[in-house]
Amino acid sequence: MTINAVFLLYTLAGIGFITHLFTRKPAVAAASRALFVLSVGAHLIFILALARQTGGLPVLSPAQGANMMVFLASLVFVFFAFRRSTTVLGAFFLPVAGFVLGLIAPALTQAGASSLASSRVWYPLHTLTVIGGEALFAVAFVVAVVYLLHDSSIRRGNIHSAATSLPPLRMLDRILTVCLSLGFVAITAGMTFGALWASSMGVSFSHLAAKASAGALTWLVFAFSIHQRFAIGWAGRRTAVTTILGFALMTILFIVLNLVFPDAHGLGLMA
């Protein structure tokens, strides 16, 4: 199984979900779901093959980290795809997933800093929790975009076009809140495990300062979003906006830091 085949399957499933968004035909939805499950299955086979090749968890480079994030987010969306009210979310997630896979595909098989993976306890815990948290933020990002689109349609009274298929705002807000909360817990745990891993490896703080600061900044944005959501009552649009901003910041920091400090701890912000 090659990443190109996985990319192709994701693209086809994405086209299926977009067609379903506009046609609302149950047969199209069923075909898209089948293709999506096939895509995720193919992706799993690809990750297992990569793990065999690298001799461990295949998150040794930023590209591999992003690949794992797409896979974990896809698992969440498989659940959504099989619920009638949330099937259409695939039309928004799969194009993003396909785009990311297409972007990282050439770098996926390049060797990462495997020497840094020597800590058998903290390192896998750190990478998995951080990437899992980021996958949940990615899900929250897609849901937030859908929320804003649907909210705008409702305010304009234009609810009978493609918006007819979108899940109700209350449901989107609930999904958004759950993803943010779980993602925040995972990221917090991941950062703690990262600190323990750095300590066990004897890595000095000065070496990690840039990435730790960037991670803390992203953490703060999501902490702010969650605080406002639960303590102040920013349900809905404002939470969606802060989620989008937080995810955008996380993505920008990930790209910039991996370009500016490629060797800071071998895995960039992703792990």
Place this chain on the structure above:
Amino acid sequence: MNRISCISINYRLAPVEIRERVVVSLKDFEDLMPRDAELYALTTCNRTEVYWTGMDEGTVAARLCERSGLSGEELRKFSEVHHGRDAVKHLFRVSCGLDSLVIGEAQILGQVKDAYRASLEAKTTSIFLNKALHSAFRAAKRVRTETDIGKYPVSVASEAVELACHIFGDIHQSTVLVVGAGDMAGIAASRLKERGAHDLVIVNRTHAAACTLAEELGGTPRPFESLKDELVRCDIVIASTGSPVPIITKPLMDEVMKARRGSPLILIDIAVPRDVDPAVAKCYNCYLYDIDALKAIVDRHLTNREEQAEKALGIIAQEVDSFERWVHSLNAQATIKDLFGMLDAYVEDEVRQSALCGEEAARLEQNLRSALRRLIHRVVSFLKEHPSLANIEHTRRIFRLDGDYQDRHKG
């Protein structure tokens, strides 16, 4: 196709004062119907229509005048008459809701079916009208499934329900607050109730009116002073009071939304003058729609229905063609029957003229019949395959089925 006729007194031609006089039932025509006649009558608030076969237009019109008290001239002025293909097309248009006040409304089909059930019970319809009505039902089904004509709501209350569903998902779980106890508030609240809202709270300045409406709708009346508390608690607000100034103001809603901790609230203001200050739309997570906003949405949907009606007319044309083919095939059967009748008559004539008898006469008859059957076999096959009106007409003219043969038989 010329057998079917229709007289229609509808909202386009007749005001309600006339329509309410022309309410007829099948019983009104039963004594007029000859043995092979068929009749179907449809009466709704927007129309009275009578379809028939095997009767004169004058007879039906006279009975309509007699029952309604209208003069012949008045009936002509307020009605339209269709014959043949036009009558069938009109029936199909009515059944599909294309002739309704609100284009594409689905209620009419149920009324057409109810009237059909009554005519079946009264045994006033037979093969021709039965087939026409079944074709009308099929056309209506096709229009529903193949076009978007009935997809978007065209009433303010239905649109409000749709908007609420897009925010809350299921309005069964939502609490509806009705501010005001007038007719409009009652209509809107009853629509929400029909769509599944079960928790209805009615607030009105005159508590007795709130109690009356609450009893009608199965809701709960609350004193007007509890408006703020109810706004905090509810999900959907229908405002329709006669107040000259807004009763739901921005400062009030700021407090309400703070207490709701950002939980969304949809406000439908159908009052004129408005009951909800337009500034309320700026409150976080408040979705405010006044009567103009809802009317604009409904108008868009009506425009869409008009566009879909064009597509529906195409479907109706196909179904009318299909019905016409069936009618022609009926005539083709009659023509084939006449052909064989003509053949038998010729054989009998020839045998009689031959002056043969006994076995020889029987042999001659058998040979002649066999030869003539072989001769017309191709014509019969052709008619069965192409039962168009033109082919049937040519066949009848070539074999003089309406002339010599008929005359001889009559003789």
